[in-house]
Amino acid sequence: KEYGALGKLIKQGEEYREPKEPDVDEYDLDDDQYGINKARYIEDLKDYRKEINEYKRDRPKLYGLIIQYLSEESLDEVKRQDNWEAIDENADPVGLWKLVETTHKVNTISKVATVTKLAARTTYKNRRQGGFESIIAYKERFNAALKAYNDQKNTEIEGVDIAMDFFNGLDNGRYSSFKTEIINGLTAGSIKQPEDLNTMYLLANQWLKTAKSHPTGLATTFNTTLDMQDPQDRSTRSVITVLVELKF
Numbered sequence: 001k002e003y004g005a006l007g008k009l010i011k012q013g014e015e016y017r018e019p020k021e022p023d024v025d026e027y028d029l030d031d032d033q034y035g036i037n038k039a040r041y042i043e044d045l046k047d048y049r050k051e052i053n054e055y056k057r058d059r060p061k062l063y064g065l066i067i068q069y070l071s072e073e074s075l076d077e078v079k080r081q082d083n084w085e086a087i088d089e090n091a092d093p094v095g096l097w098k099l100v101e102t103t104h105k106v107n108t109i110s111k112v113a114t115v116t117k118l119a120a121r122t123t124y125k126n127r128r129q130g131g132f133e134s135i136i137a138y139k140e141r142f143n144a145a146l147k148a149y150n151d152q153k154n155t156e157i158e159g160v161d162i163a164m165d166f167f168n169g170l171d172n173g174r175y176s177s178f179k180t181e182i183i184n185g186l187t188a189g190s191i192k193q194p195e196d197l198n199t200m201y202l203l204a205n206q207w208l209k210t211a212k213s214h215p216t217g218l219a220t221t222f223n224t225t226l227d228m229q230d231p232q233d234r235s236t237r238s239v240i241t242v243l244v245e246l247k248f
Contacts, residue, residue, distance in 0.1 A: 018094065019051045062093040066100065069141070074100070113152075120145075120152040129171040135208070139201050142166055146197075160193055163200035170204060178207045 027041040070078065078084060078099045087095035124145040129138040146162065157165070170179065182203075185191035194200040 019048055019055055021045070021048050021052075059093055060091040063091040063096055066093060066096050070100070117152045117154055120148045121154055124149040125165070127165075128169045129175075131171055131173055133171070135170075135201065135205050138169070138171075139166070139197075142169065142197075159196040162197050163194045166197050166200050167194075167204070174208065175204060178204060181207075 022041060022044040024041060027037045029038055029041070032038055067075070078096070081099050083095065084099070086092075087099065127142050127145045129135070142165075146157075150156075167179065167182065172179070182191070186193060194203060
């Protein structure tokens with residue numbers, strides 16, 4: 001949301017298209033007795049201008065964010081490309097992301113298949129939440145690392161294992177108590193093993209919100225039913241009930 005429609009670039013990659021101005025010839029204004037086609041054209045033109053203004057506003061912010069998360073090795077490889085100077089001068093996030101996708105599917109410049117597979121596995125296994133990073137941003141980086149892992153045709157990971165890998169990478173400064181509660185609950189059989197990444201993400205996110213709402217240091221037990229929906233799969237919904245004892 002922070003980067004508007006431009007934020008789709010990261011997920012869509014090569015399929016992303018910049019805003020396109022409405023073509024007046026497609027609205028058949030010559031055969032428009034009641035002015036309906038003209039009104040549609042004007043509204044579409046307004047939407048386009050709004051979107052293009054947001055696009056221009058968000059370009060340098062997203063460009064800076066992509067640069068921030070590139071390793072030195074990856075950035076050096078990108079800078080070696082012929083069109084780097086033009087992209088950098090214009091702070092063009094679309095051009096930059098295309099370079100990243102073309103030259104660095106994973107965090108290595110090697111073209112040897114076994115090396116890129118190893119780099120993808122290492123990047124995925126070493127993914128950790130930063131001390132000041134939101135859980136949403138961490139999940140997005142985790143998903144990117146997982147996608148690179150799968151793109152390199154590494155051994156498929158079960159959903160429950162992906163959930164636990166995400167769990168393991170959560171920041172210990174904020175989630176150490178959550179990790180202890182989950183491990184103890186799984187060991188005692190008092191909670192159900194999260195079946196996928198989205199389930200674990202929602203549990204961690206809900207736990208942090210609950211922890212922040214109980215600053216008095218009192219212990220509390222709550223039974224919460226979470227309605228979970230993967231934002232990338234609108235058709236899938238699952239509900240679980242979790243009993244957790246929180247000690248603050």
